[in-house]
Amino acid sequence: MRVIALANQKGGCGKTTCATNLAAALATRNNKVLLIDNDPQGHATLAYGFRERDFSLSTYDLYLTSDILVEDAFLEVDRNLHLVPAGIELSAVEQELAREKDKERRLRNNLRRSAMPYDYVLIDCPPSVGLLTFNALLASGEVLIPVDPSYSSLQAVRKMRETLAVLREKSGHDLVPHVVMSDFDTRPLFVRRIMAELDEEFGLELLDTIVHHTVRFREAAGLGQSVIRYDAESRGALDFRDLAREISGQEVDLEVSDLGRWETLLHGPRVVTDGLLFEADFPGAKRVAVTGDFCSWSASGLPMSRRTDGVWECRLQLGSGQHQYRYIVDGTWLPDPSNAQTVPNEFGGANSVVVVA
Numbered sequence: 310m311r312v313i314a315l316a317n318q319k320g321g322c323g324k325t326t327c328a329t330n331l332a333a334a335l336a337t338r339n340n341k342v343l344l345i346d347n348d349p350q351g352h353a354t355l356a357y358g359f360r361e362r363d364f365s366l367s368t369y370d371l372y373l374t375s376d377i378l379v380e381d382a383f384l385e386v387d388r389n390l391h392l393v394p395a396g397i398e399l400s401a402v403e404q405e406l407a408r409e410k411d412k413e414r415r416l417r418n419n420l421r422r423s424a425m426p427y428d429y430v431l432i433d434c435p436p437s438v439g440l441l442t443f444n445a446l447l448a449s450g451e452v453l454i455p456v457d458p459s460y461s462s463l464q465a466v467r468k469m470r471e472t473l474a475v476l477r478e479k480s481g482h483d484l485v486p487h488v489v490m491s492d493f494d495t496r497p498l499f500v501r502r503i504m505a506e507l508d509e510e511f512g513l514e515l516l517d518t519i520v521h522h523t524v525r526f527r528e529a530a531g532l533g534q535s536v537i538r539y540d541a542e543s544r545g546a547l548d549f550r551d552l553a554r555e556i557s558g559q560e561v562d563l564e565v566s567d568l569g570r571w572e573t574l575l576h577g578p579r580v581v582t583d584g585l586l587f588e589a590d591f592p593g594a595k596r597v598a599v600t601g602d603f604c605s606w607s608a609s610g611l612p613m614s615r616r617t618d619g620v621w622e623c624r625l626q627l628g629s630g631q632h633q634y635r636y637i638v639d640g641t642w643l644p645d646p647s648n649a650q651t652v653p654n655e656f657g658g659a660n661s662v663v664v665v666a
Contacts, residue, residue: 323457324434329356331431332390334550336390343393344390344432345371346395347434353395357384372444378419402441413480414448454469487514490504490507490518513641516555525539578634585624587634589636590646597615598623599636601635603627632664650663
């Protein structure tokens with residue numbers, strides 16, 4: 310199960326459009342999908358045609374009522390697609406939890422108690438970095454950041470990166486970020502300039518799919534439908550099918566032609582004469598480090614050196630027993646892609662494991 314928050318502190322950048330239509334597109338690929346409306350404005354709920362009179366339980370109850378779980382609160386939107394709705398009462402959560410301990414983990418704790426037979430969980434966040442957004446980020450393993458063609462939105466993406474860095478430093482929680490261009494008319498020159506800046510600054514995080522500007526999104530939301538159900542052959546529907554395909558494809562192992570070079574990277578760290586050798590193949594990275602329980606999950610990690618063949622390496626002396634670790638690649642925390650031995654971590658992701666005899 311992948312848990313993905315959709316967040317950007319700037320309003321009007323297409324978060325809810327991305328949340329509702331990506332959820333629908335993933336569901337059409339035979340995935341079981343849950344969308345949690347985590348915004349007091351309830352726009353995702355409205356976009357699916359629900360009003361507050363249509364439900365009695367909502368995201369508000371996931372935060373404040375310990376015996377209300379996801380399976381009690383969801384509404385069925387379509388085949389393979391469920392929604393936990395939201396209304397204006399969700400705006401009271403921050404005040405009601407002001408003095409509560411561990412208030413930033415209320416949503417994550419509820420998801421852990423709930424029955425979650427889903428392949429994807431999407432969480433639509435409000436346009437601010439407050440308690441609701443922090444709950445969503447701490448419950449997720451990934452964050453999708455929609456950006457519209459404006460320089461204020463570009464600055465908001467930078468601020469979101471700072472927020473993720475704070476989460477990593479203060480809570481030890483890291484997320485894999487994805488930036489998606491939303492509501493783009495690619496013809497004007499200034500838009501192409503923004504696209505070039507996005508590619509230069511967020512190249513590794515920027516998704517290939519572009520969600521183009523079209524009136525079909527507003528028309529579909531006005532009728533309480535996803536754009537795929539409203540007009541399956543429209544440009545918007547095609548864009549979100551492409552986005553769902555790209556998001557899903559990140560789970561697929563890449564095919565490589567140079568198998569000889571990869572033979573030494575198939576099983577993770579290995580014992581050598583002077584310790585345990587960690588090897589990581591990130592040829593386009595500028596800085597790679599390894600972190601784990603052996604260095605108290607240091608936010609900076611232990612630096613790795615790049616060899617002439619592009620593989621990063623580091624030799625460590627570790628005590629006997631099982632050790633958990635992750636790589637930090639240009640600021641992004643990742644499990645070891647060459648090590649199939651993993652254990653779930655408390656943030657919904659996975660830590661790689663090495664056993665020293």
